[in-house]
Amino acid sequence: MGKPDFRVQNLHVSVEGKEILKGLNLHIRGGEIHAIMGPNGTGKSTLASSLMGHPHYEVTAGEVVLDGEDVLAMSTDERARALFLAMQYPAEVPGVSNANFIRQALNARRGEGNELPVLQFHRKLQEKMKALNIDPSFAERYLNEGFSGGEKKRNEILQMSMLEPRIAILDEIDSGLDIDALKIVANGVNQLRSENIGFLIITHYQRLLNYIVPDHVHVMMQGRIVRSGDAKLAEELEAKGYDWLKKELGIEDETVEVEA
Template sequence: MNTLEIKNLNVSIDGQAILKDFNLTIPKGEVHALMGPNGTGKSTLAKVMAGHEDYTVESGEILLDGVNILGEDPDEIAKAGLFLAFQYPLEIPGVSIANFIRAARQARLPEGEDINAVEYYKELYAKMDALKMDRKFTARSLNEGFSGGEKKRCEILQMSMLNPTCCVMDETDSGLDIDALRIVSEGVNLMRGPERSFLVITHYQRLLDYIVPDVVHVMFDGKIVHSGDAELAKELESKGYDWVQEEFVNAPA
């Protein structure tokens, strides 16, 4: 069974097509990287998957474990098992990390059922320790005044606390120094398993040294133009995106 199937997805904003017959399948347990130059539609794909309402979906399907999530509200998509790690996590003043994640966990419980606070904090602290986050962060306002690395760690913390089946990571490596990149990658690698799939969106190959993908896709002008194994990322890094354009876009099919 595939975790994620995107079929013939066409998306536009203000009349301008951004995703063009986009297709992607990620089997359970696999990590796929999606690479491509800026402005090619990678972040749009991530937001559409998570249910952002600013985009116009012309046609297509996004199946999560066989169920179409396209057109659902963001909270329903999240509860169905998709997690989007944001490129630019928002700052939410006055809402602590602990209360925020707790509300997200609570939303996944049946009506009338409450989470066990003791077990919740035990799990939260253990996962923060793994991400080398100070426990004092639980009381701080979500992402407010955080450094770039702290924000991304906080995204991974949320991802691991919410136990998604499909993780979409949008440029998680942007703004990270090497230490933070390593810590974040370790957090992701700990979550890899036979029941979970990952879509790692990145502009640079660097992240894929730490999170080694099963498949690398190259995206150009709204669709995937080439796919390969982890070596493809290295080839891209050395040859650049112009190579992609000459080799796979301009060349006759």
């Protein structure tokens, strides 16, 4: 299989009749890291939820294509096998251990008849946990139950590392992390960086991009991408904020994000 090719074209998304995304375009190839930044309420998390098929969001126009396949025509579980979403607020699932959850997800992605043998799975899991500085006991703990914010985020990166998706969407993975946890999470992403995976990182702050250097930075306002550039654009936003760009583009303040 060749490098991933992920295209979002003219995407429009509404919630209860209110348009949130207003013609968003994005093209991610394998080996690339794209970062989307923007003020609160511009539709960034809506983009992530819409791509994964959250029922709260209605796609009214546009298309999303991964390797020639129509993502919008996929069921939620099919999308979960095609894309990976590291969530801003990972859910706790009492009664389900991390190891069992990841093993079931991995085997579902590999497909029937191609399941990873148990011993091979556990060796791989332990290797990945060691690389992410995750205590081995976490494997038997219930999914995210009693985890700190940093532990939950590292657990998301562990899942991504084990599942090896073709496109990974990281929705504010840096939210609530101290500097040590941030470095560990960033290191996990950097270890996975290759031509076999493309990344979409959604973040408010440039600090994460000090450790994960993006190939492309996009600024999102009023439900669309209004400016794109390289890593220097993120540094400029950190130094100047967003008001200078709003003024330059003639954009008035408007909140379009609607929480699920």
